[in-house]
Amino acid sequence: MEHFALWLSAFLTLGILSFLYKDNPWYKLSEAIFVGISAGFWVVTLFWDNLVGKFWDGWQDEPMLFVGAALGFLMLLRLVPKIGWISRWPLAFIVGATSGLWLMNYLASNIMVQVMATIQPLFSTGYASGFDAGWGAIISSLVIVVGTFTGLVYFFFSKEHKGAFGGAARVGIFFIMITFGASFGYTVMSRMSLLIGRMDFLLGDWLGMIG
Amino acid sequence: MRQEIPLLITAIVGIGFVIQYFIPHWPFSRMSDWFSDWFSIVGACAIILGALNLMKVSIEKTYKRKEDWGYAAVIIASFLLMTIIGIAEGRGFRNPGTSFDWLYNFVYIPLSATMFAILAFFVASASYRAFRARNFEATLLLIAAFFVMIGRVPVGHTLSSFMPIGWQLSDLASWVMTVPQAAGQRAIMIGIGLGIVSTSLRIILGLERAHIGGGK
Numbered sequence: 001m002e003h004f005a006l007w008l009s010a011f012l013t014l015g016i017l018s019f020l021y022k023d024n025p026w027y028k029l030s031e032a033i034f035v036g037i038s039a040g041f042w043v044v045t046l047f048w049d050n051l052v053g054k055f056w057d058g059w060q061d062e063p064m065l066f067v068g069a070a071l072g073f074l075m076l077l078r079l080v081p082k083i084g085w086i087s088r089w090p091l092a093f094i095v096g097a098t099s100g101l102w103l104m105n106y107l108a109s110n111i112m113v114q115v116m117a118t119i120q121p122l123f124s125t126g127y128a129s130g131f132d133a134g135w136g137a138i139i140s141s142l143v144i145v146v147g148t149f150t151g152l153v154y155f156f157f158s159k160e161h162k163g164a165f166g167g168a169a170r171v172g173i174f175f176i177m178i179t180f181g182a183s184f185g186y187t188v189m190s191r192m193s194l195l196i197g198r199m200d201f202l203l204g205d206w207l208g209m210i211g
Numbered sequence: 212m213r214q215e216i217p218l219l220i221t222a223i224v225g226i227g228f229v230i231q232y233f234i235p236h237w238p239f240s241r242m243s244d245w246f247s248d249w250f251s252i253v254g255a256c257a258i259i260l261g262a263l264n265l266m267k268v269s270i271e272k273t274y275k276r277k278e279d280w281g282y283a284a285v286i287i288a289s290f291l292l293m294t295i296i297g298i299a300e301g302r303g304f305r306n307p308g309t310s311f312d313w314l315y316n317f318v319y320i321p322l323s324a325t326m327f328a329i330l331a332f333f334v335a336s337a338s339y340r341a342f343r344a345r346n347f348e349a350t351l352l353l354i355a356a357f358f359v360m361i362g363r364v365p366v367g368h369t370l371s372s373f374m375p376i377g378w379q380l381s382d383l384a385s386w387v388m389t390v391p392q393a394a395g396q397r398a399i400m401i402g403i404g405l406g407i408v409s410t411s412l413r414i415i416l417g418l419e420r421a422h423i424g425g426g427k
Contacts (some may be wrong), residue, residue: 005317012318016325020332032285034322039262039286040293041319044311048302050255054248068249072256079263085213088423090253092217093224095414095422097250100228103411110404114397140386144394151398172398177348179395181355182388188338189360191331198328201321 010206013198118148147175217423225415266290355392358384 015030051072059065071090078087122141123133133141153165154172161169204210224246231243269283277283297304297311304311338356343349361367362384371380413419 005313009317009321013321013325016322016329020329028279028282029285030322032282033289033318034326035265036286036289036291037293037314037319037322039265040290040297041315042258043262043290043294044297044304046255046258047298048304050251052302054251054255058248062248064245065248065252067245068252071249072252075253075256076260076263078260079267085424088213088217089220090256091422092220093249094253094257096221096224097228097246099221099411099414100225102407103225103415104229104232106404106407106411110400111408114401114404118397140390143390144397147391147394148397148401151395152401155398155402173348174351175391175395176398177351177395178355178387178391179399181352182359182392184338184352185356185359185363188331188334188356189363191328191334194324194328195331198321198325 006206010202013202017198114148118145146171151175214420214423218417218420221422222415222417225411229415262290355387358387362387 012030012033015026016034018024019027055065055069059069071093075087075090078084120141121133122138150168150172152172154161154169154176156169159165200210227239227242227246231239235243266287269286271277272283273280273287293311293314296314300309300311303309305315306312358380361370362380362382367380367384371378374380376382410419414422
């Protein structure tokens with residue numbers, strides 16, 4: 001069974017990699033298996049974790065869970081064209097809950113915390129500790145303040161980017177490009193590490209060419 | 212009724228979560244717990260709806276013998292295989308040694324990992340285009356990506372080991388990440404935050420109605 005499993009994994013891995021040559025039936029077959037298996041994986045996981053684990057095991061202690069189950073059932077009515085409109089109710093619930101949660105969470109974490117982290121004492125870590133920051137730390141703090149402020153200026157589209165405002169926006173673009181470059185570098189590295197993992201499987205586990 | 216009830220649901224649930232943030236006590240804490248549980252159940256049903264819709268489309272394609280119907284049949288077969296095995300195995304479906312676990316380890320994991328791994332090649336071709344430093348902005352992107360990549364791998368450390376500590380490639384990569392990258396990231400995060408806050412407010416107040424079919 002172990003032998004068969006290795007060959008099956010290798011067959012599917014090579015099937016996906018074959019797309020690098022061009023679109024072909026082997027890739028399409030592997031892709032179709034991936035789509036079906038992924039959908040099945042999530043259906044089974046959510047069935048046991050959310051529907052059984054949350055609703056079926058809990059409705060005796062918490063009858064209000066039936067409201068959630070009813071909304072879930074209404075969502076499935078989307079598949080019935082004549083009464084599909086009723087699925088807007090659970091959809092409205094999802095959108096309302098997400099809006100309410102994100103409104104406060106993003107206000108707290110993305111706005112308040114980021115602003116607080118940007119506005120820091122320049123020359124010391126605390127009022128009582130005196131001037132204890134090094135020049136490197138002072139310059140870094142200034143760069144962060146300037147970068148964040150000018151980046152925000154760039155995102156302000158209600159005023160034409162001209163004059164001093166345009167100059168600040170241009171500096172903001174530089175910082176944003178550095179951010180994109182760093183994100184790009186991280187993406188490349190994460191994909192490369194996945195590729196190394198698959199090569200390790202093919203050459204090591206499957207073919208036994210590397211120890 | 213098709214418009215008003217969804218708008219009312221959105222407003223009540225949205226305002227409920229906002230109030231609960233400021234007053235995390237009964238009855239708002241209890242209401243928030245209900246909403247969270249309902250969210251999990253409705254979210255699960257939404258994913259199941261997506262899977263059922265995939266089945267509907269695939270069955271129709273197979274039944275009508277449309278182009279590439281064979282692959283649609285494979286989707287149906289692999290979906291049914293995973294689902295039937297997972298449901299039949301009961302609550303311990305994820306335990307090591309189960310058939311579901313076997314399918315997960317030897318089919319799902321290799322496929323998903325390889326699917327994302329081949330993006331490395333497409334990223335390489337994209338980087339060729341991006342790294343042609345045509346202007347100052349592209350050069351900055353190139354330099355930042357270079358320092359982050361070279362500074363986080365052993366060869367980068369080896370290449371710059373003769374430099375004093377604090378000026379080696381790994382130190383420069385850390386500086387890029389914690390200072391100029393963090394500044395740009397903060398501007399983006401604050402911008403996203405402001406956008407989400409304003410959009411959420413518009414949705415809760417009923418000014419944004421795209422999710423319930425627009426203004427019709």
